[in-house]
Amino acid sequence: MDAEDETRTTEITILPDGRICLFGASREVLELLGEMDLGDPALDQRLGYLRSLDRAAREAAFGETATTALEGRSS
Amino acid sequence: MRIGAGMSRISIDAERLRAARNHDRRCLLCEHRCGADRAVGQRGPCKAGCEARVFRHRVEYGEELELVPSHLFYLSGCDLRCAFCIAEMNAFDPRRGRELTPAFFAEAVAWGREQGARNVQWVGGEPTIHLPRILEAMSGCGELPPVIWKSDFYGTPDAFSLLAGVVDVYVADFKFGNDACAVRIAGVRNYVDTVTRNLSLVAERQDLIVRHLLLPGHFDCCYRPVVAWLRRHLRQAKFSIRDGYLPRWRAKHFADLAVPLPATAGEQAADLAADQGLHVIH
Numbered sequence: 001m002d003a004e005d006e007t008r009t010t011e012i013t014i015l016p017d018g019r020i021c022l023f024g025a026s027r028e029v030l031e032l033l034g035e036m037d038l039g040d041p042a043l044d045q046r047l048g049y050l051r052s053l054d055r056a057a058r059e060a061a062f063g064e065t066a067t068t069a070l071e072g073r074s075s
Numbered sequence: 076m077r078i079g080a081g082m083s084r085i086s087i088d089a090e091r092l093r094a095a096r097n098h099d100r101r102c103l104l105c106e107h108r109c110g111a112d113r114a115v116g117q118r119g120p121c122k123a124g125c126e127a128r129v130f131r132h133r134v135e136y137g138e139e140l141e142l143v144p145s146h147l148f149y150l151s152g153c154d155l156r157c158a159f160c161i162a163e164m165n166a167f168d169p170r171r172g173r174e175l176t177p178a179f180f181a182e183a184v185a186w187g188r189e190q191g192a193r194n195v196q197w198v199g200g201e202p203t204i205h206l207p208r209i210l211e212a213m214s215g216c217g218e219l220p221p222v223i224w225k226s227d228f229y230g231t232p233d234a235f236s237l238l239a240g241v242v243d244v245y246v247a248d249f250k251f252g253n254d255a256c257a258v259r260i261a262g263v264r265n266y267v268d269t270v271t272r273n274l275s276l277v278a279e280r281q282d283l284i285v286r287h288l289l290l291p292g293h294f295d296c297c298y299r300p301v302v303a304w305l306r307r308h309l310r311q312a313k314f315s316i317r318d319g320y321l322p323r324w325r326a327k328h329f330a331d332l333a334v335p336l337p338a339t340a341g342e343q344a345a346d347l348a349a350d351q352g353l354h355v356i357h
Contacts, residue, residue, distance in 0.1 A: 019338060023161060024131075024135055024137070026136060027136050027144065027191075045357065046140065046357075050143070
């Protein structure tokens with residue numbers, strides 16, 4: 001018996017009072033909600049944190065590239 | 076803690092695998108201690124056999140900030156029967172999903188890394204009941220990102236000893252603050268003593284996040300006792316308050332659980348935890 005393939009699914013439930021519950025949140029869904037400017041500090045904090053991870057990854061990648069280039073120049 | 080670190084070699088030796096496989100013949104992985112010989116078709120309360128099955132795996136961003144992006148592997152089958160379980164039948168029917176094998180796991184981990192996952196996380200259902208297959212799957216990988224173990228903490232000390240040195244962070248669901256609620260809603264006995272024993276055991280040796288899903292109408296009977304226990308015994312443990320309760324699965328059969336959480340419950344819970352000096356994380 002196979003389960004439904006939910007690997008690429010995020011569940012969104014909106015309660016009658018307007019609260020939004022996410023289960024299995026993807027990055028894209030968080031960004032989408034961020035664009036809606038819901039005024040949710042927890043969401044804003046989460047997106048800010050994820051963007052800081054992106055920046056750190058880019059800087060690390062740039063550092064590696066720069067180091068490789070310098071090594072190549074000195075050899 | 077290896078969170079934030081890259082891949083590292085994982086060591087699961089033959090002796091550990093042998094000890095884990097002993098539970099296929101006489102299962103004492105959880106505190107039901109049913110002793111089922113799963114290899115010959117006997118089944119305990121979790122109904123699991125010798126196969127583990129993954130009903131979903133995906134990279135998620137809704138976990139605690141220090142864990143995201145996390146690659147979650149959802150295994151079907153559970154030793155609890157929480158009436159409000161959001162995974163519903165996938166959690167309770169261990170025949171659901173595709174078989175967990177070393178080859179599948181290695182391929183899935185590589186996919187997760189491509190998607191940016193920083194760790195792999197075992198969830199359920201309940202992963203503890205599938206410990207032999209999980210260790211086999213991980214032992215087939217030369218290297219792994221940090222390993223997160225998200226559990227109901229109803230396992231035996233034997234089960235936790237099989238995880239020592241393999242798991243980087245435990246995420247413990249401390250669901251109920253008293254045994255009466257645990258029996259009525261999840262069908263388990265001796266819940267509080269078991270979970271608190273395991274929390275103390277793990278906190279001594281590994282990074283630990285204690286989660287509590289706020290349940291409607293259970294602030295005084297469940298949330299307050301959880302906070303009080305943590306304050307007394309594990310004040311420095313990371314405490315994650317979850318306020319996303321939804322009345323799913325069989326919750327409609329319980330008057331207290333059939334409704335959403337009041338909108339103010341999360342704030343009220345956070346205030347109490349802060350007042351008690353707990354280390355709340357988001």
